[in-house]
Amino acid sequence: DAKTTQPDSMESTEGETVHLPCSHATISGNEYIYWYRQVPLQGPEYVTHGLQQNTTNSMAFLAIASDRKSSTLILPHVSLRDAAVYHCILRVLNTGYQNFYFGKGTSLTVIP
């Protein structure tokens, strides 16, 4: 599986916009970029995913570099509820069975 690199931790203040970076220099053309987040004592929660185009939903905006070697999850106006570990994961499309593998992710702390 291609690898992703994320900072171990980041800190933000409530109300700010947070940019969570993810590097995936060896990404393949058929790999999707997925973001999940996990709060303590709960299972991971899907945030968003994309292939080439930037995507947006009610939770976040995913900005994907034109060469696809990096992406940034943008969380507008973070609240205390956004404090979680954010995982950037690559997943191949339609090449047999595939599993999601989680790394350490980025631990986001939100200060009141």
Add this chain to the structure above:
Amino acid sequence: DPKIIQKPKYLVAVTGSEKILICEQYLGHNAMYWYRQSAKKPLEFMFSYSYQKLMDNQTASSRFQPQSSKKNHLDLQITALKPDDSATYFCASSQEQYSAETLYFGSGTRLTVL
């Protein structure tokens, strides 16, 4: 209402005993998974099932045995429990396994082995 039900939420067992962790999903999904998370460690993939068939096993020990009695069930039997088995076990599901499908997770079973 939760769509993936894991039971029990908390479980305490003694070393050497056997326990079964229950997972039921009501999302109509065809693929189910088990993950394990030990204290302050990343989520670790264990098993994947597709249409009730084992697709991948990343667990070294045969003490961990998934059991799929129904399409929407994937229980996890753990025998000869050890203190190192203490962790939170998460069940997950997706519509299919072969495509880039989104995973949905249950709230986990926290197992403590004394």
